[in-house]
Amino acid sequence: MVTIKQTSMPALHDMCSLSLTVNGQHYERRVPARLLLSDFLRHELHLTGTHVGCEHGVCGCCTILLNGEAVRSCLMLAVQADGMDLTTIEGFASSQEPLHPIQQAFQEKHALQCGFCTPGIIVSVHALLREHPMPTEEEIRHGLSGNLCRCTGYQNIVAAVKCAAVYLADQETTHSRNENNK
Amino acid sequence: MATRWFGAPVQRNEDPRLLRGQGLYVDDIDLPGMLHAAVLRSPYAHAKIVRIDTQAASNLPGVHLVLTATDLGEVLEPSPLLIPHPALTHPRTQLPLALHEVRYVGEAVAFVVADSRYLAEDALELIDVAYEPLPVVHSLATASAPDAPLVHEDVQGNVAAHLLQSVGNPDEVLANAPHVIRETLQMERGAAMPMECRGIVARWDHYEQMLTCWISTQAPIPIRNGLAAIFHLPEHKVRVIAPDVGGGFGAKIMLFYPEEILTPFATMRLGRPVKWIEDRRENFISTNQERGQLHEVEYAFDDQGVLLAVRDVFLHDTGAYTPYGIIVPIITSCSLPGPYRLKHYASDCQALYTNKVPVSPYRGAGRPHAVFVMERIMDRIALELQMDRLEVRARNFIRPDEFPWDVGLVYQDGGPTRYDSGNYQAALDKLKLALDYDTFATRQAEARVQGRYLGLGIGYYVEGTSIGPYEGAHVRVEPDGRVFVATGVTSQGQSHQTVFAQIVADQLGIEPQAVLVATGDTQAFNWGVGTFASRAATVAGSAVHLAAVKVRKKIQALAAELFEASAEDIELAEGKVFVKGAPQRALTLGQLAIKANPLRYTYGESARTLAAMNLAAARPGPALPPERDAPGLEADGFYSPPHGSFASGVHGAIIEVDPATGMVSFIKYVAVHDCGHLINPLVVEGQVHGGVAQGIGGAFFERLVYDDTAQLLSSTFMDYLIPTAAEIPDITVEHIETPSPLNPLGMKGVGEAGVIPVAALFASALDDALSPWHIRIREMPLHPCRLHELLQEARCHKAVLPLATEKPGAPTENCH
Numbered sequence: 001m002v003t004i005k006q007t008s009m010p011a012l013h014d015m016c017s018l019s020l021t022v023n024g025q026h027y028e029r030r031v032p033a034r035l036l037l038s039d040f041l042r043h044e045l046h047l048t049g050t051h052v053g054c055e056h057g058v059c060g061c062c063t064i065l066l067n068g069e070a071v072r073s074c075l076m077l078a079v080q081a082d083g084m085d086l087t088t089i090e091g092f093a094s095s096q097e098p099l100h101p102i103q104q105a106f107q108e109k110h111a112l113q114c115g116f117c118t119p120g121i122i123v124s125v126h127a128l129l130r131e132h133p134m135p136t137e138e139e140i141r142h143g144l145s146g147n148l149c150r151c152t153g154y155q156n157i158v159a160a161v162k163c164a165a166v167y168l169a170d171q172e173t174t175h176s177r178n179e180n181n182k
Numbered sequence: 183m184a185t186r187w188f189g190a191p192v193q194r195n196e197d198p199r200l201l202r203g204q205g206l207y208v209d210d211i212d213l214p215g216m217l218h219a220a221v222l223r224s225p226y227a228h229a230k231i232v233r234i235d236t237q238a239a240s241n242l243p244g245v246h247l248v249l250t251a252t253d254l255g256e257v258l259e260p261s262p263l264l265i266p267h268p269a270l271t272h273p274r275t276q277l278p279l280a281l282h283e284v285r286y287v288g289e290a291v292a293f294v295v296a297d298s299r300y301l302a303e304d305a306l307e308l309i310d311v312a313y314e315p316l317p318v319v320h321s322l323a324t325a326s327a328p329d330a331p332l333v334h335e336d337v338q339g340n341v342a343a344h345l346l347q348s349v350g351n352p353d354e355v356l357a358n359a360p361h362v363i364r365e366t367l368q369m370e371r372g373a374a375m376p377m378e379c380r381g382i383v384a385r386w387d388h389y390e391q392m393l394t395c396w397i398s399t400q401a402p403i404p405i406r407n408g409l410a411a412i413f414h415l416p417e418h419k420v421r422v423i424a425p426d427v428g429g430g431f432g433a434k435i436m437l438f439y440p441e442e443i444l445t446p447f448a449t450m451r452l453g454r455p456v457k458w459i460e461d462r463r464e465n466f467i468s469t470n471q472e473r474g475q476l477h478e479v480e481y482a483f484d485d486q487g488v489l490l491a492v493r494d495v496f497l498h499d500t501g502a503y504t505p506y507g508i509i510v511p512i513i514t515s516c517s518l519p520g521p522y523r524l525k526h527y528a529s530d531c532q533a534l535y536t537n538k539v540p541v542s543p544y545r546g547a548g549r550p551h552a553v554f555v556m557e558r559i560m561d562r563i564a565l566e567l568q569m570d571r572l573e574v575r576a577r578n579f580i581r582p583d584e585f586p587w588d589v590g591l592v593y594q595d596g597g598p599t600r601y602d603s604g605n606y607q608a609a610l611d612k613l614k615l616a617l618d619y620d621t622f623a624t625r626q627a628e629a630r631v632q633g634r635y636l637g638l639g640i641g642y643y644v645e646g647t648s649i650g651p652y653e654g655a656h657v658r659v660e661p662d663g664r665v666f667v668a669t670g671v672t673s674q675g676q677s678h679q680t681v682f683a684q685i686v687a688d689q690l691g692i693e694p695q696a697v698l699v700a701t702g703d704t705q706a707f708n709w710g711v712g713t714f715a716s717r718a719a720t721v722a723g724s725a726v727h728l729a730a731v732k733v734r735k736k737i738q739a740l741a742a743e744l745f746e747a748s749a750e751d752i753e754l755a756e757g758k759v760f761v762k763g764a765p766q767r768a769l770t771l772g773q774l775a776i777k778a779n780p781l782r783y784t785y786g787e788s789a790r791t792l793a794a795m796n797l798a799a800a801r802p803g804p805a806l807p808p809e810r811d812a813p814g815l816e817a818d819g820f821y822s823p824p825h826g827s828f829a830s831g832v833h834g835a836i837i838e839v840d841p842a843t844g845m846v847s848f849i850k851y852v853a854v855h856d857c858g859h860l861i862n863p864l865v866v867e868g869q870v871h872g873g874v875a876q877g878i879g880g881a882f883f884e885r886l887v888y889d890d891t892a893q894l895l896s897s898t899f900m901d902y903l904i905p906t907a908a909e910i911p912d913i914t915v916e917h918i919e920t921p922s923p924l925n926p927l928g929m930k931g932v933g934e935a936g937v938i939p940v941a942a943l944f945a946s947a948l949d950d951a952l953s954p955w956h957i958r959i960r961e962m963p964l965h966p967c968r969l970h971e972l973l974q975e976a977r978c979h980k981a982v983l984p985l986a987t988e989k990p991g992a993p994t995e996n997c998h
Contacts, residue, residue, distance in 0.1 A: 032300070034300065035300075042209070042210075043212065046212065047203070048203070048206075048207075048209075048210035049202070049203015049204065049205075050203070051207070051377075051378070051428070052209070053377045053378065053379075053428075053462065054462040054898075054899050055461055055462060056462065056898055056899065056900070058898070058899035058900055059377060059462075059899060061377055088203065089202070089203035090202070090203050092202070092203075093201075093202055094202070095202060095204065099198060099201060099202070103198075103201040103202070106197070106201055107193055107194065107197040107198065107201060108193065110193070110194065110864040110865070110867075110868050112197065112200060112201070113429075113675030113676070113677070113868055113869075113872065114376070114377070114378070114426070114427065114428045114429045114674050114675030115196070115197075115200030115201075115205050115426065115428070115675070116205075116207065116376075116377040116378045116426075116428025116429060117377045117428075118200055118201060119203045122201070140907070141906075141907040141908045142908060144906065144907035144908075145906040145907055145908040146906075147906075147907075148377065148899065148904050148906065149377070149907075150375060150376055150377050150429050150431070150872070150875075150876070150904065151377075151429055151675045151868075151872045152868060152871060152872050152875075153868075153871030153872045153873075153874055153875030153910050153913065153936075154871075154875065154906075154907040154910050155871045155910070155912050155913060156868060156871065157907065158907060158912075
């Protein structure tokens with residue numbers, strides 16, 4: 001569970017100190033108390049892969065990992081993430097690295113069209129597969145139900161999640177085999 | 183034979199970027215010194231503006247500009263009427279900011295530019311507007327009432343347009359036919375709801391005297407042309423870019439939305455870049471919607487189930503303005519005959535103003551309504567004559583040898599509604615097999631014994647796609663061997679960077695990954711129309727093909743000269759060019775591109791290796807002889823179809839209804855689709871899946887609910903229910919490929935197809951599942967509560983319909 005820090009209420013325009021880690025990099029900033037976390041990530045840190053589709057916590061485009069849990073960054077203030085460790089889509093694979101297995105599965109299964117909801121879905125899938133490494137179809141559909149996609153009809157996304165589960169399991173097997181051989 | 187990419191399930195070129203979060207959507211653009219805008223919108227559906235006081239907003243620190251209508255000078259002009267029509271006798275379009283009167287909740291009243299969006303929204307709250315509310319037209323029933331309030335005081339009866347079309351002699355046939363039925367069928371509003379809302383960033387470059395706008399739009403070239411006219415700039419001094427667009431579905435083809443004029447106006451006034459990003463609340467009340475129609479249909483058929491005549495009188499809710507003309511109801515009118523040989527048909531449509539968001543095409547664009555009406559008719563004929571529903575359809579199909587088939591109506595593009603090709607029975611046969619249709623009655627009966635209510639529904643449609651007027655493309659081989667393609671259409675998820683690359687790859691003997699496709703940038707390609715009406719892949723794809731064929735010929739001609747061979751013997755494969763049978767002595771496309779430029783200075787690895795090859799020496803005389811009139815390996819291609827090509831398909835589904843709750847679940851869903859030759863089956867199936875999901879949403883979950891003051895009550899994603907992965911079933915897609923004779927690659931459009939038959943299918947399946955109660959669905963969308971209501975009514979009033987045949991076996995219940 002993510003515990004959101006309770007702070008004494010600053011006024012809307014007060015500037016607050018913020019110290020947090022995003023994709024392994026540490027940041028210290030002064031931000032207005034009312035700044036949304038999604039806006040902070042996008043417009044202060046220029047991590048624009050996190051998208052904003054509804055600003056009321058339904059569409060899931062802005063999903064990020066906060067201390068490992070998938071959360072909606074549009075429903076939090078930036079200052080509430082003080083001291084926390086965040087991962088955004090940019091933390092999955094840089095342009096120099098090969099695609100993350102989830103991303104690779106999405107490409108192979110044609111699980112994205114316009115791509116706007118995709119980063120949030122990949123983050124959600126990451127959290128889903130950590131909880132259910134070999135999910136059933138029902139678990140996948142339930143796990144995806146917090147993310148709206150208007151293009152794909154979800155079918156190829158579900159297929160991609162199944163495929164990603166296999167890739168991640170293979171990766172895990174290879175990893176543990178290598179560990180054992182050490 | 184080299185690999186053929188056309189038709190192959192090629193993975194997408196756009197994916198790695200989008201998957202890494204490196205897409206570039208409008209809100210991702212951050213320019214130095216950029217300011218942020220917010221729009222004050224009308225809270226009333228209809229009111230006089232008495233006074234606007236912006237003083238307090240202007241005084242707020244951080245606010246740079248507050249605009250109301252009177253500040254706009256000569257820009258305060260109604261938006262152009264995009265598509266006039268003789269039947270549209272009373273067109274009305276919107277001002278960028280309302281002046282004396284607002285006509286829908288959400289209409290733009292003031293525009294604020296500030297240091298941040300947060301500040302701009304603070305300033306909106308300081309603007310004081312005095313409104314004097316006026317009577318409201320909130321529905322088609324109100325709009326058409328004899329004493330209706332007027333949306334525009336000078337438009338009597340709220341009638342924007344009265345469109346009449348007919349073929350044959352429907353009055354006479356209806357008067358003498360053995361069976362005639364009259365019904366009222368209704369469809370309510372829905373919305374496109376792309377995941378990315380609208381948005382624009384505008385920048386005025388003082389040194390270049392140039393306006394650049396990044397807009398989340400489906401039509402950058404028409405917007406560029408319009409902005410140039412509005413701001414008195416030469417067209418080449420306005421650049422409009424549609425970067426990555428997060429879905430459009432028709433809503434982003436409209437122009438001009440007020441912000442597309444106000445944001446450029448503000449940047450030119452302030453000399454600083456300005457960004458406006460629509461939020462979801464705004465999207466619900468200011469981005470165009472669709473689907474509201476009320477049909478009174480009368481139809482005649484004979485004892486064999488042959489449809490003889492249809493008279494369809496319908497009202498079309500056009501909202502407060504008609505910026506897009508009457509395209510939607512024209513399409514409804516022309517799409518109604520569908521795949522059937524309808525010889526006597528009259529269509530009478532009145533487009534009525536209401537105090538609601540303006541209407542322009544949303545995926546399907548008038549077709550779902552038409553298909554709903556026609557397929558309801560087919561099901562009713564089957565019911566009345568106790569015939570099989572599929573058999574009734576088969577008896578009415580246009581046969582494969584009857585193409586081209588002229589429906590006899592004028593289509594939305596002003597041309598004939600002429601079906602170029604099709605094979606309707608073949609698709610129906612495939613559907614029967616995929617649904618295991620012949621055993622369904624048994625399965626249904628068995629389920630009923632267990633108290634489960636299964637229903638099978640079908641919906642057949644013909645979709646006019648690939649309309650003109652034209653699209654163009656430029657293809658150029660770069661010295662590094664990569665091929666650059668530019669076209670005027672945009673991409674909002676349709677995979678154009680992949681499918682156009684496939685088309686070029688086939689001509690130039692390269693892999694699609696080596697082709698860079700630019701879409702939606704007026705500076706990359708100057709000519710074109712936009713991505714809508716299921717036309718981009720076909721019309722722009724044909725232009726790309728024609729340009730690539732020209733470049734291939736240039737390559738062959740130049741290589742023939744260099745290899746001292748004949749052009750017909752030059753082959754292109756794996757990025758290389760060589761004489762047939764001698765692939766060991768080959769030039770790369772990049773080397774050939776260098777040789778195609780008579781410039782003596784050459785650069786890079788390709789140039790160095792070229793020198794080592796023993797090629798024919800340059801000919802004496804001009805470096806560019808008449809037969810090679812331009813340097814480089816590049817060409818433009820343009821394609822202009824004679825008229826639209828008509829795709830078709832049939833969907834079938836088996837559903838289960840819980841009569842206690844009204845909840846519905848899908849057991850199986852099959853879509854058989856014919857869009858001619860497929861460029862990429864992965865992409866085509868993806869388009870169908872997405873369309874069906876929107877169709878299911880529009881049939882059962884999504885509804886724009888307006889109260890009687892025309893306030894939108896379902897204006898969040900918690901009220902307007904876009905289906906999730908938990909609601910949408912897997913869809914089996916099967917293809918029929920009946921090529922279109924109208925374009926060089928035999929293609930037809932597919933973008934809208936998936937959504938079109940779903941409402942009809944859903945009604946058909948519900949009727950079947952609930953036949954013990956004699957339910958006949960006559961409205962869309964439904965939702966579990968409404969279905970429950972209909973069931974309650976049926977239980978209370980056993981004979982809800984004058985149906986010819988009573989079916990025994992309906993459970994009787996007490997009514998409270």
